Amino acid sequence: MRLEGLHEQAEARPLPHHELVCLQRCALRKRGSLLIWLDKEMARHAPHEGRAGRPPVFSNVAIQFCLSIKVLFKLPLRQTAGMIASLLHLAGLDWPVPDYSTLCRRQKTLKVQIPYRRADGPVNLLVDSTGIKFLGDGEWQARKHGVQGRRQWRKVHLAMDTATSDIRAVEFTPSREGDSPVLPDLLGQIPQDEDIGTVTADGAYDTRRCHSAIIARGGTAIIPIRKNGRPWKEDCPAARARNETLRATRHYGRAFWKRWAGYHARSRAEAKMRCLKSFGERFAARDPDRQTAEIHIRVALINRFNALGSAEIVRAA
Numbered sequence: 001m002r003l004e005g006l007h008e009q010a011e012a013r014p015l016p017h018h019e020l021v022c023l024q025r026c027a028l029r030k031r032g033s034l035l036i037w038l039d040k041e042m043a044r045h046a047p048h049e050g051r052a053g054r055p056p057v058f059s060n061v062a063i064q065f066c067l068s069i070k071v072l073f074k075l076p077l078r079q080t081a082g083m084i085a086s087l088l089h090l091a092g093l094d095w096p097v098p099d100y101s102t103l104c105r106r107q108k109t110l111k112v113q114i115p116y117r118r119a120d121g122p123v124n125l126l127v128d129s130t131g132i133k134f135l136g137d138g139e140w141q142a143r144k145h146g147v148q149g150r151r152q153w154r155k156v157h158l159a160m161d162t163a164t165s166d167i168r169a170v171e172f173t174p175s176r177e178g179d180s181p182v183l184p185d186l187l188g189q190i191p192q193d194e195d196i197g198t199v200t201a202d203g204a205y206d207t208r209r210c211h212s213a214i215i216a217r218g219g220t221a222i223i224p225i226r227k228n229g230r231p232w233k234e235d236c237p238a239a240r241a242r243n244e245t246l247r248a249t250r251h252y253g254r255a256f257w258k259r260w261a262g263y264h265a266r267s268r269a270e271a272k273m274r275c276l277k278s279f280g281e282r283f284a285a286r287d288p289d290r291q292t293a294e295i296h297i298r299v300a301l302i303n304r305f306n307a308l309g310s311a312e313i314v315r316a317a
Contacts, residue, residue: 044058046059068300107294123161125159127199128157154174195218200266201223203226231246
């Protein structure tokens with residue numbers, strides 16, 4: 001499950017403070033706009049691939065557009081088809097609309113195109129994971145009336161760029177999977193021609209596999225040592241770098257090392273998880289492939305919102 005998509009070069013141009021404040025306010029207003037742009041040159045029909053069987057009617061771009069409306073407004077499939085038909089009618093476009101069965105079937109095999117921006121210099125990643133429910137009672141109902149029946153989650157692993165706040169890598173695993181085995185796959189989604197500066201994660205990623213994967217990409221691990229951590233045998237560069245962190249933590253203290261290394265920036269990844277769950281606390285689909293497409297569409301929408309503008313973070317004290 002690789003993150004595939006288009007990228008744009010992020011512009012880094014210093015602006016006066018008053019102009020920056022105005023741009024941020026305009027960007028926040030644009031996020032609430034109901035204006036929807038429809039490209040008349042969009043490839044609505046799928047190209048003929050020359051394979052046996054009936055070819056698909058609608059292109060992947062058209063299916064992703066419909067599913068994006070579904071996720072954005074939290075609509076069922078039939079209501080999504082009705083809303084798409086209304087939007088096309090208001091735009092004066094006589095385009096065919098896929099029905100709910102077509103959307104449900106194509107969502108299982110859809111490769112979502114996720115746009116992102118590339119900043120100048122090496123990319124610094126913030127890694128975190130969260131669980132999203134797809135079966136069972138809600139949290140309030142479980143606290144009020146107790147757990148009735150089984151509840152199941154899926155784990156979503158994200159890697160966020162600190163410069164653009166865009167999600168650059170995403171993995172989707174069952175709830176029984178741990179965090180550390182997924183980190184090499186997240187780093188593998190970053191293009192090889194793009195350098196990795198730092199990778200910030202919590203103590204669950206303090207493993208040989210994670211440190212080796214970060215060193216292999218030329219990055220620096222900002223991962224706190226576990227409280228019962230011991231020195232590793234220095235038989236590789238990853239073990240030596242990790243032992244240096246352990247010695248610094250023991251000498252200066254864990255709190256000082258976190259401030260010095262900039263570990264607390266990882267809270268931005270936790271805030272990004274809240275943005276991911278703002279589209280819904282649970283999945284609408286129960287099939288893992290359709291859930292993967294839904295998560296990728298959520299990530300694509302979040303990156304689009306970031307492209308409109310993000311708030312500037314300023315330390316108050």
